[in-house]
Amino acid sequence: MVNTMTLTWEATREFAVMAEYSTYGSVVVLQVNNPPVNSFSYHVRQGLVDGLEKAQRDPAIRSIVIMGKGRTFPAGADVREFGTASAGMMPDLLSVLAAVDTSPKPVVSAIHGTALGGGFELALASHYRLAVPSARVGLPEVHLGILPGAGGTQRLPRVVGVKTAIQMITTGQHIKAQQALSLGLVDKIVQGDLLKEAVSFARSIEGRPVEDRRISQKTVPDAEKVGEVVDAARKTIIRRARGAIAPMTCVQAIQASVLPFDVGMQRERELMAFLMTSWQAPAQQYAFFSEREVRRWSHPRDKRVNFKTAKPRVIKSVGVVGAGTMGVGITISLLQAGLKVVLLEVNKKQLDRGITTIQKTLSQKSASQRMSLLTTTMDYSALSDVDMVIEAVFESMRLKKEVFKKLDSITKPQAILASNTSGLDIDKIAAVTKRPDKVVGTHFFAPANIMRLLENILGKHTSAETIATAMQLGTTIGKVGVLVGNCPGFVGNRMLGPYVTEAVFLLEEGADPQDVDKAIEEFGFAMGPFRMGDLSGLDIGWRGRIEKGLTTEQGPPPATPPLYRRGNRYCPLADMLCMQGRLGQKTGAGWYRYEPGSRAALPDPVVQQMIREYRQEHGFKKRTISSQEIVERCLYPLINEGFHILDEGIAARSMDIDVTYLFGYGWPRHTGGPMYYAEKVVGLEKILRSLESYQAQYPDHHYLQPSPLLRDMVAKGTSLAALGTDSKL
Numbered sequence: 001m002v003n004t005m006t007l008t009w010e011a012t013r014e015f016a017v018m019a020e021y022s023t024y025g026s027v028v029v030l031q032v033n034n035p036p037v038n039s040f041s042y043h044v045r046q047g048l049v050d051g052l053e054k055a056q057r058d059p060a061i062r063s064i065v066i067m068g069k070g071r072t073f074p075a076g077a078d079v080r081e082f083g084t085a086s087a088g089m090m091p092d093l094l095s096v097l098a099a100v101d102t103s104p105k106p107v108v109s110a111i112h113g114t115a116l117g118g119g120f121e122l123a124l125a126s127h128y129r130l131a132v133p134s135a136r137v138g139l140p141e142v143h144l145g146i147l148p149g150a151g152g153t154q155r156l157p158r159v160v161g162v163k164t165a166i167q168m169i170t171t172g173q174h175i176k177a178q179q180a181l182s183l184g185l186v187d188k189i190v191q192g193d194l195l196k197e198a199v200s201f202a203r204s205i206e207g208r209p210v211e212d213r214r215i216s217q218k219t220v221p222d223a224e225k226v227g228e229v230v231d232a233a234r235k236t237i238i239r240r241a242r243g244a245i246a247p248m249t250c251v252q253a254i255q256a257s258v259l260p261f262d263v264g265m266q267r268e269r270e271l272m273a274f275l276m277t278s279w280q281a282p283a284q285q286y287a288f289f290s291e292r293e294v295r296r297w298s299h300p301r302d303k304r305v306n307f308k309t310a311k312p313r314v315i316k317s318v319g320v321v322g323a324g325t326m327g328v329g330i331t332i333s334l335l336q337a338g339l340k341v342v343l344l345e346v347n348k349k350q351l352d353r354g355i356t357t358i359q360k361t362l363s364q365k366s367a368s369q370r371m372s373l374l375t376t377t378m379d380y381s382a383l384s385d386v387d388m389v390i391e392a393v394f395e396s397m398r399l400k401k402e403v404f405k406k407l408d409s410i411t412k413p414q415a416i417l418a419s420n421t422s423g424l425d426i427d428k429i430a431a432v433t434k435r436p437d438k439v440v441g442t443h444f445f446a447p448a449n450i451m452r453l454l455e456n457i458l459g460k461h462t463s464a465e466t467i468a469t470a471m472q473l474g475t476t477i478g479k480v481g482v483l484v485g486n487c488p489g490f491v492g493n494r495m496l497g498p499y500v501t502e503a504v505f506l507l508e509e510g511a512d513p514q515d516v517d518k519a520i521e522e523f524g525f526a527m528g529p530f531r532m533g534d535l536s537g538l539d540i541g542w543r544g545r546i547e548k549g550l551t552t553e554q555g556p557p558p559a560t561p562p563l564y565r566r567g568n569r570y571c572p573l574a575d576m577l578c579m580q581g582r583l584g585q586k587t588g589a590g591w592y593r594y595e596p597g598s599r600a601a602l603p604d605p606v607v608q609q610m611i612r613e614y615r616q617e618h619g620f621k622k623r624t625i626s627s628q629e630i631v632e633r634c635l636y637p638l639i640n641e642g643f644h645i646l647d648e649g650i651a652a653r654s655m656d657i658d659v660t661y662l663f664g665y666g667w668p669r670h671t672g673g674p675m676y677y678a679e680k681v682v683g684l685e686k687i688l689r690s691l692e693s694y695q696a697q698y699p700d701h702h703y704l705q706p707s708p709l710l711r712d713m714v715a716k717g718t719s720l721a722a723l724g725t726d727s728k729l
């Protein structure tokens with residue numbers, strides 16, 4: 001009987017191998033075979049339709065199982081096909097799913113891995129769904145700037161209701177098998193061999209009518225509440241989406257699920273066409289692929305040093321120096337990935353505070369297991385045996401050099417020494433060691449256990465093996481690693497300089513901090529530059545400017561013209577706040593004021609008065625500044641700096657810059673990243689002309705001077721994609 005059944009292939013192989021057809025008595029199994037994620041490329045769709053038709057024709061067949069071969073059930077449409085001729089080739093996914101739904105013989109989807117997007121829509125069109133315990137399902141299309149366009153917006157609410165469907169579809173969350181079972185999205189969780197279990201299950205339901213199993217024929221359980229649910233959702237989604245159009249369009253499609261199925265499907269199709277042809281969908285799909293493409297890194301100048309040839313060292317234990325906010329966050333990330341950590345901090349109180357934070361942050365379930373991987377110490381000799389050290393001490397070159405000298409003398413010769421500096425010269429740090437080839441920058445972002453970006457900095461002497469190890473470590477701990485070259489601020493913070501500088505200049509001319517923040521937040525950032533400054537602490541930038549000699553704790557350096565430093569325009573408003581002890585949220589006041597215990601940024605009349613007096617003192621005439629000007633004045637100089645970075649070979653490709661900004665700086669994903677936005681949304685020529693026009697108005701704002709590369713690209717009509725493979729780099 002079933003359990004003892006021999007699973008031999010009786011399959012005929014006349015169909016495309018991308019949907020293999022095999023029979024087990026009365027059961028046909030269609031196995032999608034399109035590695036790596038079994039996406040529905042044209043040949044898969046054709047193979048499935050052919051297989052379904054053959055199964056219908058064969059009177060000996062009484063049920064059909066659909067599964068994925070290899071690592072997963074289909075994870076959705078083939079996104080690389082979007083916009084190409086194959087995407088439109090029939091059969092499209094909708095006709096495949098219609099053939100499944102209307103099949104007179106029961107169709108069972110047997111899920112392992114991730115049934116996502118079109119894959120989960122296929123499962124929902126099937127009459128039964130089985131899943132292994134580790135499977136996950138979901139409709140993540142919103143992250144690609146589209147909606148579940150193969151019936152997902154119509155079938156899902158018919159099972160879970162409009163409210164849950166909106167929640168699932170607008171967040172794109174993946175649901176674990178057990179939760180899917182409790183929501184009624186799968187019928188059974190099966191242990192053991194999925195193929196055997198699925199065939200057995202299919203046999204057990206043969207002969208039962210399929211009509212009442214068709215989700216398309218059901219009605220939405222909470223239909224009478226749809227108006228109020230949609231209204232409530234609209235409010236949160238519009239705020240959360242910050243300019244992304246897909247989430248609200250998904251809601252509109254889901255709203256149509258209370259209509260007859262065919263009418264709802266028509267509405268879904270129209271809304272899908274709207275999103276597919278929007279500028280946001282390609283931007284988000286670019287972001288999806290770029291996140292993966294940065295894994296294929298190469299030296300910004302020397303393409304021979306790359307991911308294909310460089311072999312990473314095996315890292316089993318890591319030392320972390322410094323138990324401040326960054327050191328603690330890095331330690332948590334490493335522990336969560338199962339690495340052994342030796343955390344060193346010379347200040348006992350700080351070390352104790354760090355240990356408490358680590359304990360609190362690690363999830364209850366695995367805390368003791370993770371904590372057993374941690375050793376804490378105040379003694380450098382405890383680092384003698386680790387494979388790698390990440391230094392996360394205060395941002396001072398003098399201190400970092402001291403630490404690296406000690407590390408060089410104490411750690412084993414093959415250990416890699418990494419600095420979490422956010423912008424100091426890696427070569428100067430490496431120069432104090434006898435192993436500059438093993439020194440690398442690993443710039444984490446706060447909170448380091450949450451933020452996904454890891455900016456890895458290649459020094460002049462960093463070896464290919466060392467950089468490969470840093471990139472591999474990023475993958476191990478679930479970060480998106482980007483390889484960049486060494487320059488002040490590297491990629492991320494260097495580009496932030498012009499952005500923040502120009503934002504402060506806007507205050508001189510008439511804007512208030514809240515005007516600037518509002519415009520930038522409406523563009524899509526979670527926080528504008530002033531709220532962000534208050535959150536990070538205004539003293540970080542202030543200390544940096546003091547270290548560079550641009551200001552002092554008492555005010556401008558002697559004999560300095562108030563609005564200039566080293567020949568460049570300079571606005572001291574941020575320094576003035578710091579001199580008053582207004583360091584941001586942590587002191588209850590910065591650009592904004594904060595009620596005790598609250599993080600809500602409240603406009604502060606004291607700051608407004610300070611800015612007014614400053615304008616009067618220096619002869620600035622207040623004017624009204626439009627949101628458009630604010631966005632252009634802040635973001636175009638940031639983008640311009642990106643062109644300088646490409647020109648200098650600090651980043652190998654524009655996508656490395658985009659990924660840095662998407663994952664480290666909250667750049668809105670629906671615009672693709674700063675460089676994508678510049679080229680594909682605004683247009684390089686328009687960026688250039690705007691910079692020229694602003695520069696004519698503000699000749700002493702040096703960041704507004706267009707980069708030679710930008711000029712050259714506009715003159716020649718070169719694309720950023722071509723630049724990545726261009727001999728120039």
Ligand SMILES: CCCCCCCCCCCCC[C@H](O)CC(=O)SCCNC(=O)CCNC(=O)[C@H](O)C(C)(C)COP(=O)(O)OP(=O)(O)OC[C@H]1O[C@@H](n2cnc3c(N)ncnc32)[C@H](O)[C@@H]1OP(=O)(O)O
Pocket residue numbers: 036037039075076077078079080092093094114116117118119121140141144147148149150152269272273276277289292293
């Ligand atoms: C003119 C307009 C007309 C409009 C008419 C409307 C008609 C509509 C008809 C279309 C219907 C389609 C409807 C459907 O709802 C749309 C979709 O299904 S969109 C896709 C939804 N699915 C996803 O978003 C899943 C994306 N993938 C992932 O989340 C992850 O890859 C994973 C599956 C969880 C696996 O993760 P990992 O194991 O970490 O592996 P990687 O992420 O590294 O991926 C490995 C490899 O695979 C590539 N890849 C992954 N998913 C896809 C995909 N869906 N398409 C193509 N390629 C994919 C990924 O890029 C990696 O590639 P590599 O970097 O290794 O080259």
